Amino acid sequence: PTQKIPVLVPGRLHPHAVERIGKEFELVALPAADPKLVTPQIAGTVRGMSSMTTVSAAFIDALPNLEIIANFGVGYDAVDARHAGSAGVMVTNTPDVLTEEVADTAIGLLLNAVRELPKAEGWLRAGRWASEGNYPLTRGTLRGRRVGIFGMGRIGLAIARRIEAFGLPVSYHNRRAVEGVAYAWYPTLVELAGAVDTLISVAPGGPSTEKAVDRTVLEALGPKGVFVNIGRGSTVDEDALAQALADGTILAAGLDVFRNEPNVPDALLECTNASLLPHVGSASVHTRKTMADLAVDNLVSWFTEGRPLTPVAETASVVPGARK
Numbered sequence: 451p452t453q454k455i456p457v458l459v460p461g462r463l464h465p466h467a468v469e470r471i472g473k474e475f476e477l478v479a480l481p482a483a484d485p486k487l488v489t490p491q492i493a494g495t496v497r498g499m500s501s502m503t504t505v506s507a508a509f510i511d512a513l514p515n516l517e518i519i520a521n522f523g524v525g526y527d528a529v530d531a532r533h534a535g536s537a538g539v540m541v542t543n544t545p546d547v548l549t550e551e552v553a554d555t556a557i558g559l560l561l562n563a564v565r566e567l568p569k570a571e572g573w574l575r576a577g578r579w580a581s582e583g584n585y586p587l588t589r590g591t592l593r594g595r596r597v598g599i600f601g602m603g604r605i606g607l608a609i610a611r612r613i614e615a616f617g618l619p620v621s622y623h624n625r626r627a628v629e630g631v632a633y634a635w636y637p638t639l640v641e642l643a644g645a646v647d648t649l650i651s652v653a654p655g656g657p658s659t660e661k662a663v664d665r666t667v668l669e670a671l672g673p674k675g676v677f678v679n680i681g682r683g684s685t686v687d688e689d690a691l692a693q694a695l696a697d698g699t700i701l702a703a704g705l706d707v708f709r710n711e712p713n714v715p716d717a718l719l720e721c722t723n724a725s726l727l728p729h730v731g732s733a734s735v736h737t738r739k740t741m742a743d744l745a746v747d748n749l750v751s752w753f754t755e756g757r758p759l760t761p762v763a764e765t766a767s768v769v770p771g772a773r774k
């Protein structure tokens with residue numbers, strides 16, 4: 451029966467998700483999530499949506515029959531989930547299935563930043579090992595470090611477990627201390643930064659974390675400081691970070707995410723003590739396929755069982771028939 455339900459895919463989406471939506475629903479494609487592209491036919495029929503792009507309040511309002519938005523990705527700061535909740539629209543994300551992959555990437559980024567592994571490989575590939583000799587000893591080391599995690603949630607805990615296995619102490623900052631977690635909690639980010647020399651951010655985007663990592667936090671981290679960001683670029687004051695890397699306020703950084711992707715500020719590109727990745731945290735064939743399945747399984751569960759698998763907090767109480 452679900453094959454007659456129109457499900458919208460605005461913009462690009464993982465091919466496996468698109469293929470499954472085409473089989474299990476009536477696939478409706480749009481080039482972008484732009485209210486101007488919504489025809490009366492789409493507005494009158496579309497009941498579900500899956501996307502990995504910005505979904506504004508205006509776009510939700512342009513689809514009066516929309517019941518559920520299945521976001522591809524655990525981070526859903528691009529979706530106006532608060533507006534969706536007040537309009538009676540369910541929003542789901544893809545937690546857990548990507549947690550270990552993203553934690554692995556965070557560790558890779560940390561090692562790249564501290565031990566300069568990409569630069570050392572560049573040295574070999576440029577023939578400099580043979581012509582000039584050994585790559586210079588790295589100033590950075592993981593040995594003796596104290597690691598702070600900004601955002602001790604699902605991925606933060608998976609990173610913490612890995613850091614523990616490296617033999618390093620872990621502490622963290624969230625708005626609230628996590629029950630049952632023995633790592634030291636700091637009530638503010640600047641206090642955490644002052645207590646550690648290695649800060650790993652895996653906090654979500656959105657207004658509450660906007661530019662949380664600023665000049666003051668970087669100064670508190672100090673001259674041995676290493677900053678790794680696997681969360682969202684919006685949580686960082688990128689100008690202050692580039693400045694801190696250039697003037698020695700901190701030692702090094704490893705970044706997977708940026709404020710205005712795919713554009714990376716020149717000031718960061720110029721920092722040779724930064725290891726930069728193009729948002730590849732969860733980007734393996736294996737993990738992206740499990741994310742695609744979970745996004746579509748949320749739509750299937752909603753339209754067959756009347757409840758989603760992984761609702762986001764802002765829409766947790768939305769039920770079928772709630773659309774206003």
Ligand code: NDP
Binds near residue numbers: 552626652707729
């Ligand atoms: P969780 O919701 O499990 O964890 C988020 C944590 O951040 C919570 O512990 C929360 O605690 C804390 N937090 C939220 N807001 C604030 C705030 N204003 N100040 C301090 N702490 C805060 O999410 P996941 O671990 O599953 O994912 C985390 C984020 O990682 C995603 O939102 C996404 O942005 C990013 N991500 C990046 C990927 C990549 O490819 N680079 C891939 C996957 C995820 P509390 O609410 O108590 O404050």
